[in-house]
Amino acid sequence: MWFWRNLHRQGPVRVITIATQKGGTGKSTLAVNLAAGLALEGHRTLLIDADPQANSTYVLTGDQLLQPSLYEVMVTNSATLPEVAVSCRLALDLCPSNILLSAADIVLSSVPGRERILSRKLRALTGYDFVIIDTPPSLGILTVNALVASGEVLVPVGMSTFALIGLGLLEDTINQIKENLDIENLHILGAVGTFHDRTNVARNTMAALEERFGSILFKTMIPRTVKLEEANNRLKTIYEYEPNGAGAQAFQALVQEVMTHGQE
Numbered sequence: 001m002w003f004w005r006n007l008h009r010q011g012p013v014r015v016i017t018i019a020t021q022k023g024g025t026g027k028s029t030l031a032v033n034l035a036a037g038l039a040l041e042g043h044r045t046l047l048i049d050a051d052p053q054a055n056s057t058y059v060l061t062g063d064q065l066l067q068p069s070l071y072e073v074m075v076t077n078s079a080t081l082p083e084v085a086v087s088c089r090l091a092l093d094l095c096p097s098n099i100l101l102s103a104a105d106i107v108l109s110s111v112p113g114r115e116r117i118l119s120r121k122l123r124a125l126t127g128y129d130f131v132i133i134d135t136p137p138s139l140g141i142l143t144v145n146a147l148v149a150s151g152e153v154l155v156p157v158g159m160s161t162f163a164l165i166g167l168g169l170l171e172d173t174i175n176q177i178k179e180n181l182d183i184e185n186l187h188i189l190g191a192v193g194t195f196h197d198r199t200n201v202a203r204n205t206m207a208a209l210e211e212r213f214g215s216i217l218f219k220t221m222i223p224r225t226v227k228l229e230e231a232n233n234r235l236k237t238i239y240e241y242e243p244n245g246a247g248a249q250a251f252q253a254l255v256q257e258v259m260t261h262g263q264e
């Protein structure tokens with residue numbers, strides 16, 4: 001059903017933005033390993049790094065100053081997504097970020113229709129089953145462009161005392177974007193618990209998350225494990241770094257959940 005429903009859509013079949021306003025919740029780690037996991041399942045996947053910090057770009061390529069990048073696509077309008085996309089792994093391409101993108105908010109502030117630049121670029125894109133977008137921990141023009149261009153938002157929630165604040169803010173923002181820009185088909189695909197461990201704080205945060213967002217909470221939780229930190233540090237996906245460890249198993253389960261959510 002899902003396949004036929006999407007067959008005649010313009011652009012890639014599913015566009016998923018990873019976003020929260022809170023920093024350090026595991027967005028980039030999630031973006032890299034979700035995109036890599038989907039590619040390992042045989043889905044042609046493009047990871048767009050829309051964060052000027054270029055963390056996903058760095059993990060996948062070892063370089064954070066690649067040019068051309070999303071800057072040329074969105075800000076100078078001098079390149080298309082296929083022109084800047086680099087092949088990183090089998091079935092996995094990356095549209096790199098660059099620190100230049102940190103000027104986007106100022107440079108684009110007077111451009112009419114600036115919230116829809118990425119959406120327009122994605123509509124012309126073919127050949128991908130999934131596009132995953134990594135965003136900065138703020139709601140500037142880059143995150144708004146990612147949300148407007150997406151059908152779905154995946155929200156990582158770190159197990160910390162202040163975790164739920166970012167989630168509430170993001171929900172408000174999505175509703176505002178839907179109202180102000182007249183976009184109906186954007187929805188929260190789900191919240192994913194990250195940095196999960198056996199502490200009381202994690203238990204309390206999960207309980208609060210289940211109470212407030214139970215219906216959209218993914219069954220899979222990403223464990224806090226130094227192997228994920230090390231994989232990022234060694235410029236590897238978790239499947240390459242420790243394929244049988246808890247981190248890889250959690251990400252494989254999450255990939256399956258993301259794939260089945262889309263078929264409902």
Ligand SMILES: Nc1ncnc2c1ncn2[C@@H]1O[C@H](COP(=O)(O)OP(=O)(O)OP(=O)(O)O)[C@@H](O)[C@H]1O
Binds near residue numbers: 029228
């Ligand atoms: N499950 C995990 N267990 C242990 N360390 C992790 C885990 N996930 C991410 N990390 C590490 O925690 C730090 C923050 O993760 P990450 O960069 O993915 O978060 P982020 O939300 O993208 O941050 P930012 O808001 O700055 O973009 C990184 O050093 C990363 O390697």
Ligand SMILES: [Mg+2]
Binds near residue numbers: 051053055135
């Ligand atoms: Mg990040």
